[in-house]
Amino acid sequence: MRKSVFVGAFAASALVAGLAQAQSTLEQVKNRGELVCGSNTGQVGFGAPDANGVWQGFDVGFCRALAAAVLGDPMAVTFVPLTSQTRFSALASSEVDVLARNTTWTFTRDVDLSLTFVGTNYYDGQGFMVNRELGVSSALELDGATVCIQTGTTTELNLADYFRINGMDYEPVPVDTAAEAQQQYLAGACDVYTDDVSALASSRAAFAEPGDHVILPEVVSKEPLGPVVRQGDDNWADIVQWTLFALIAAEELGVTSANVEEMKTGSNNPEVGRLLGTTGGFGDMLGLDNDWAARAIAAVGNYGELFANTIGDQTPIGLARGLNAQWTQGGLLYAPPFR
């Protein structure tokens, strides 16, 4: 009897599926009334559920902006926590609509895994943290060190490259999560803890004696982190990409969550008009309505607000804008024109 329950469930799901076949991602999301966003299993500042089970963070904020743009409700998002090993399979198997989980944009992931990286929402780089007592002031002095490193990430490969280029040896101590890495590092199982600089900063902020640990000045890799979608649905990739650009452009143009309504009519900059949908009809071209970008900005604020609220220097994580400043401020954020 029990077996027949399973058979029934399989048959029922196949039947339902027959009706819902061959829809674009946008149609699926709209029919479902909900965006399914692949997120981190818990990365301080970037994505984690709070005490009430509401997801918060920088990457989470992007998903909320996307949900606001597509569905009109920033809370209409289901977050599926994914580990670094399962994230790409989950995206490829349509388990999630978009992956916003500090994922580095690399050649093989983009080309070989058939994914589409739509842009960069955080420019990171790999660094090293050591105990101050070690007396090390440069990563070039780390020959022969034991290094705590998370498996299944680009940091693992960068580390090997960096040490090979500089003719140094190291002994890896593989760990699975940042929490485990912190424990191993604090317990002295490794001399060096390597990860993206943003992660190192948030780990160090959690230590009992943050001042005892130094993050070495060398940044040994480029880690452009950004949202990812499946290859083959270009319209959906455009929507995700231009939602990101809308947040970045909004900061450049001075549109914030507070003034978005008055900027809609009160701005004499035609680009603001096109961004917020008062002229140009750009939303229609994406298959959304013309208010899409205004809703996204109203939901989470522009890029600068989102950054400041989740990981900026007023938060316990305290990251400076650095590379993630607008191109006009000496950073790398550069949204193509809304034209």
Add this chain to the structure above:
Amino acid sequence: MSDTHAQTVSYVRETMLAPQDPPRSQTGAVKWVHENLFSGWINTGLTLISLLVIFWLVSGISPWLLNSVWRAGSLSECRAILDGTSGACFAVIVDRWHQLLFGFYPPALYWRPVLALLLLFVALAPVLFTGLPRRMLAFSALYPFIGYHLIWGGSLWFPVTALMGFGVGALAYLLMRKLNNLAAIFAAILAPVLWWVFAAGPLDSALYSIMPLGLDFVRSDRIGGFLISMIVGVSAISLSLPLGILLALGRQSDMVFIKTVCVVFIEFIRGVPLITLLLFASLLLNFFLPPGTSFDLILRVIIMLTFFASAYMAEVIRGGLAALPKGQYEAADALGLDYWKAQRLIIMPQALKISIPGIVNTFIGMFKDTTLLVFIAILEPLALANAIRADTNWNGIYWELFIFIGALFFIFCFGMSRYSMYLERKLKTDHR
């Protein structure tokens, strides 16, 4: 005779001496200590070394545990209270215990999983203890539907119409039995499936539109923590035992087709690591199902864990079957019992009794294996520990969460193990 030595011995004692206490070194604690701890120089040495190790462990851990902080809003507050001394920060448990137990289940509805747990014990009681009235088994049979409705909620008619499927099956069996026994069995399987696929859904919505009874619906992704370990563990445990018995019998069957299917199933499942099966359920299954299908992840996981546990269970029970003397089978045949009666009345009671330690072993292993769900991102307790650590308030906390989770798992596994020992004593008939 009594006078024989009257003239040779001047004095004969005629009363018994009161028994004396044994020497102090031969009684009580002193004797026990002497015999068990200091009975030779090797044992004395080992005892002293063990005492040193215990002292070292206790003196290392107890200051940390005794100096623990229970009230604080964040790890940094904890550290401020501890003021440089070493101590545990159990404030994280006080702050987040509800998440570790229930995941993100709506707090206003916590009474539902709690009630489901209490009713689970009521439903289990007649199964575990034969002294209780047999009528309570009717409640046990209904419990899966009650438990489902309490935890997930939604329309009350959904479990009711699902339950009706069994009635439909019984009805089909009774109708078809007049024609042919084999056809009746097929009808009894086919009719409920057709009912669930085609009739149950529309009937459920029709009844709900007439009479909207039911609890608030709670989505699967809100369910987490120990609640999910219990749901998955209890379902997989209770489904895997009957399935395991059938597989064990199938493996011993003379019918080639059934035997082959069972052997292939058991060997395949046992040959593949559980984590592979779980990743298959969570990621690969979606490639085979048509796009747009949402087939509840918890259900997928329960199915996979049930398959996994039942393959092991089948082998444990096959061990029990193999341990029975051939005479038992022949005796059953000699009594003229048919296959199912022989299994039910003679073979299985003995085989299962022999297999109890192995069965409970599999149960406990199964329950602990639910922590592997962390790898497919189901919010079981370990995954929640990760999520809690990702909060800026609690970033950097580590052992306290593991101690709490470990203690909860220990309570359940230890309970199961004690029950199995009780059952073994109760069923012991060999008078050894």
